[in-house]
Amino acid sequence: MTATAIETARPAGPRQRPGKGRRPEYRLAPFGLAGISIVLFAVFFVWPGSLGLIYSFTDYTGIGTFDFIGLANYEKLFGDPTFYQALTRSLLFAAFSVPLMYVMSLTVASLLVSNHAKGRSAAKIVFFFPWLISPIVAGVIWRWMFGESFGFVNYVATELGANPLAWQTDPDLALMVVVMAATWGGTAFNMLIFIAALKNVPRAYYEAAEIDGANAWQRFRHITLPSIAPTSFLVVLLSSLGAMKEFAMVQALNGGGPGTSNVFLIQYIYETGFKRADVGYASAVSMILLVILLSIALLQMAVNRRRGA
Amino acid sequence: MSTATLHPETAVNPRRRKARKVKELGTSIPLTAFLWLLAAVYAFPVLWFLLSAFKPGSELFQYPLSFLPENPTIGGFEKAWSRFDFMLYFSNTLAVSLTTTALTVMASAMTGYALAKYRDQRWIRVFFICILATTMLPTEVILSPTFIVIRNLGMYDTFAGLVVPSILTATGVFMFRQFFLSIPDDILEAARIDGAREIGIFFRIMLPMSRPIIMTLAIFSFQWRWNDYVWPLIVVGDERKFTLQIALRSIVGAENIDWPLLLAASVMSILPLVLIFIVFQKYVMNEDINAGLKD
Numbered sequence: 001m002t003a004t005a006i007e008t009a010r011p012a013g014p015r016q017r018p019g020k021g022r023r024p025e026y027r028l029a030p031f032g033l034a035g036i037s038i039v040l041f042a043v044f045f046v047w048p049g050s051l052g053l054i055y056s057f058t059d060y061t062g063i064g065t066f067d068f069i070g071l072a073n074y075e076k077l078f079g080d081p082t083f084y085q086a087l088t089r090s091l092l093f094a095a096f097s098v099p100l101m102y103v104m105s106l107t108v109a110s111l112l113v114s115n116h117a118k119g120r121s122a123a124k125i126v127f128f129f130p131w132l133i134s135p136i137v138a139g140v141i142w143r144w145m146f147g148e149s150f151g152f153v154n155y156v157a158t159e160l161g162a163n164p165l166a167w168q169t170d171p172d173l174a175l176m177v178v179v180m181a182a183t184w185g186g187t188a189f190n191m192l193i194f195i196a197a198l199k200n201v202p203r204a205y206y207e208a209a210e211i212d213g214a215n216a217w218q219r220f221r222h223i224t225l226p227s228i229a230p231t232s233f234l235v236v237l238l239s240s241l242g243a244m245k246e247f248a249m250v251q252a253l254n255g256g257g258p259g260t261s262n263v264f265l266i267q268y269i270y271e272t273g274f275k276r277a278d279v280g281y282a283s284a285v286s287m288i289l290l291v292i293l294l295s296i297a298l299l300q301m302a303v304n305r306r307r308g309a
Numbered sequence: 310m311s312t313a314t315l316h317p318e319t320a321v322n323p324r325r326r327k328a329r330k331v332k333e334l335g336t337s338i339p340l341t342a343f344l345w346l347l348a349a350v351y352a353f354p355v356l357w358f359l360l361s362a363f364k365p366g367s368e369l370f371q372y373p374l375s376f377l378p379e380n381p382t383i384g385g386f387e388k389a390w391s392r393f394d395f396m397l398y399f400s401n402t403l404a405v406s407l408t409t410t411a412l413t414v415m416a417s418a419m420t421g422y423a424l425a426k427y428r429d430q431r432w433i434r435v436f437f438i439c440i441l442a443t444t445m446l447p448t449e450v451i452l453s454p455t456f457i458v459i460r461n462l463g464m465y466d467t468f469a470g471l472v473v474p475s476i477l478t479a480t481g482v483f484m485f486r487q488f489f490l491s492i493p494d495d496i497l498e499a500a501r502i503d504g505a506r507e508i509g510i511f512f513r514i515m516l517p518m519s520r521p522i523i524m525t526l527a528i529f530s531f532q533w534r535w536n537d538y539v540w541p542l543i544v545v546g547d548e549r550k551f552t553l554q555i556a557l558r559s560i561v562g563a564e565n566i567d568w569p570l571l572l573a574a575s576v577m578s579i580l581p582l583v584l585i586f587i588v589f590q591k592y593v594m595n596e597d598i599n600a601g602l603k604d
Contacts, residue, residue, distance in 0.1 A: 029507035030433055033423040036416045038436065040477040043458070045443050051454035062457065111344040116337040119345065126348040128594055129355060132582040134536030136554045137575045140561055141358045144572065150370045152357055159373075184351060192594065216336075245449045248538035248554070252561045266449045273453035274543075282453045289450050297445065 055283035062279045073284035082260070083285065086268040089175070093264060094243035096179045097186075101239050102232070105187050109194030110224070131188035139252025142181040171261035174254050178262065181253060182246060190235045197231035198224065233304045240296050244289070265289050362386075362572040369568055385573030393556070393574055402552040403581070405471045405541075406534040412476045413530045414523055421485025422511055426497060437486070444479045449539055456543045470544040471552070475534060481526050488522045489515065524592045532582055553578045 031038075056073055060066035077083050108127050112120050130138065145152050146167040154164035167173050205223045214222070225232075247266040250256055256263035263271070265285065273282030357376075361369060362385055364378040389395045424437050448455055455474075456465075464470030492515065500510045516523075541552040551559070557578060560571045586593055 025507050026427075027430070029511075030423040030427040030430060032508060033419040033511065034433075034436060037420040037440070037477050037482065040416070040473070041436075041439060041443070043462075044448075044455070044474045044477065045439075045446060048451045048454035048458045049446055051457060052451045055454060062453070108347060111340060111347070114340055116333065117340040117344045118337065119341065123344050123348045124594065125590075126352045130351065132532065132586055133355070133579055134538070134554055136536075136538055136557050136561070137579060140557070140571060140575050141354050143561070144358055144361065144568070145354050152374065155372070155374045184354065187351070241444075245447060247449055251538070251558055255562065266452075269450070270452055270542075274456070279453045279457070283451075286451050286453070290446060293445055293450070 052283045052286050055280050056287050058280045060279045060283075061277045062273075063277075066280065069280070073281050076281065077284050077288065082263075083268065085260070086263050086265050089262055090244055090246070090264040093175060093178060093182075093246060094240055096175075097182045097243050098236060098239045100179060100183045101186050101190060102236060104183055105190035105235065106194050106232075108187060109191045109198055110220070112191070113195055113198045127191055128188045130185045133185065135185065135248035136252045138181055138185045139249045142177055142184075143253050146177045168254060169258050171258060174258060175262055178246075178250055178253055181249060182243070185249065186239060186242065190239065193231055193235060194228065197228040201227040229307070230304075233300065237297060237300050240300070241293055244293060244296070358572065359576060362569075362576045364569075366569045383573075385569035386577065388570050389574040389577060393560070393570060395574060395577060397549065398551055398553045398556040399577075401550060402535060402554075405468070405552060406531050408468075409472045409475050409534045410527050410530040412472065413478060413481055414527050416476050417478065417481030417526060418485050418516060418519060418523065419511070420482045421487075422489050422515055424482065424486045425489035425492075426494070440477075440479050440482050443477070448474075452539075452543060459544055465544065466546050466550060467544075468550075471541060471550075474544075475537070475540055478530070478533070481530065484522055484526055485519065488519055492518065521592070524589065528585060528589055528593055531585065535582060 055066075057068055057070060058066040059069050059072075111117050112124050112127075114120075117123075133141070146154075148154060148164065148166060148168050151167065153167070158164050165173055167177055201224060205227070206219055209219050209223060245266055246264055247270070250262065250264060250267065254262060256267050266289075269282050269285050269289070272278045272285065360376065360378060363381045363383070365380055365382045365384055368375075368379060420440075424433055424440075427433050459465050459470050459474070462470075464473065496514065497510060500514055501507075505513070536554065537552075538554045538558065541555045542558075545551060545555065557571070557575060560567060560574065
């Protein structure tokens with residue numbers, strides 16, 4: 001569409017000598033190509049980002065005027081137990097879900113590249129399927145599985161003679177359901193990344209190790225893990241950032257409940273900003289979360305570099 | 310890498326071959342069993358959810374639970390269709406997803422190409438870092454300021470508000486940049502010597518070559534938009550403009566959840582993606598492209 005428009009707008013003139021007259025076009029072309037993205041970047045990242053920083057020093061409520069109140073929002077924040085609760089719950093969630101996600105995706109990927117397991121292409125589709133399911137529907141699926149009086153899991157527990165567990169009214173058990181659901185949904189993509197990495201480990205290493213008598217675990221520990229270290233770093237980084245941003249799935253799974261015990265940071269930002277219309281305060285939380293995300297990334301990069309050196 | 314690597318010594322001695330075969334069975338059986346046990350664990354929630362959607366409301370909560378529906382019904386689906394206005398939300402979501410996907414692919418291809426082939430200009434390198442930085446500053450983090458920007462632009466509660474802000478994605482730009490980096494500059498130079506214009510080179514030579522990336526990003530982008538919850542949540546207020554995810558959330562957030570309706574509507578909401586997955590499987594599960602995207 002655009003291509004033809006450009007072609008008709010500029011009929012092919014006499015052929016230019018290479019080098020001559022090309023320079024200004026060469027300078028302008030990338031502007032033309034990236035122009036839309038530059039505008040979008042400015043309008044939807046730089047603008048709200050700067051507004052967020054400014055609002056975090058004000059008492060803005062979303063309408064009317066606002067006054068600068070210095071660091072009052074941040075002071076209030078650091079003395080606010082509900083903020084600390086959201087923060088520790090988010091960190092706890094990340095601490096459980098990231099290692100579990102890593103282990104599960106790597107296990108599944110290893111099985112799927114192993115020559116010994118049968119039916120791998122069918123199994124791969126099964127593991128990939130959750131990728132198609134939206135966070136909201138994933139929340140619905142797990143809420144249905146873990147319903148306290150009607151869920152399948154408690155039904156099986158009672159059939160086996162155990163007591164049904166309070167998956168929705170006990171805050172810690174509710175968090176565990178969120179961890180399981182997040183792992184289930186996140187395995188698919190991480191698994192694909194791991195499969196690509198595992199296939200790139202030279203087979204000769206394994207054959208040499210086998211001749212030297214290394215067993216399967218030793219081969220995995222000393223050949224596979226070091227070879228896929230950059231991929232592991234990537235998966236851990238992306239899953240940690242994703243865990244700190246968890247929002248939609250929890251909305252459908254238990255709405256941050258029971259009560260407000262499993263409200264994570266994004267939900268906290270959403271509720272203070274939209275339901276309580278405290279834009280200034282919500283922006284201060286956003287800035288703190290931004291700092292946390294950056295620290296996670298920088299910390300992991302530093303660890304990764306030191307290990308690589 | 311091929312999956313079947315023949316061991317050179319297998320062809321040598323029939324007796325050793327047999328011993329080896331026994332040993333291979335010894336590893337193959339437990340590994341296969343483990344793989345399928347895990348697959349069953351991953352598949353079960355979906356199966357349970359699908360089968361439950363076909364149970365009538367009375368059967369959903371009736372003990373003892375049965376795995377298969379005893380009196381299969383499509384009552385939930387009919388209800389979702391008539392009372393829940395499924396078609397409206399479905400077409401809203403479809404329109405938003407298709408429009409955004411087309412624009413995302415176009416913008417990402419052009420930007421990725423600029424970032425890959427004009428790297429000698431300094432602002433290009435700076436802009437690339439800016440694009441990467443957007444992964445650190447996702448919309449979720451700055452919900453309220455983003456809402457105010459949307460409102461100031463007059464995009465609140467509009468179709469444009471659902472589409473325009475989600476066009477730019479770091480992943481899409483990155484996928485195309487990595488692809489165009491892998492295309493030799495010689496092609497570009499040759500076209501320039503032949504007198505082709507810069508924009509013409511992109512549209513007539515480079516873009517057609519990137520077909521696999523176009524397909525993969527289109528599928529990814531469609532999935533992101535179809536399943537997105539955060540943008541529609543802050544942009545849309547009018548119930549007639551809800552997308553599916555927001556509408557589903559309104560059922561699940563109700564005081565008394567209408568489970569037959571919720572299950573049926575959720576099942577119907579995932580069908581388009583399942584269809585796309587079946588048709589375009591090779592583009593979706595292509596590890597090489599996904600890995601290139603994350604390098």
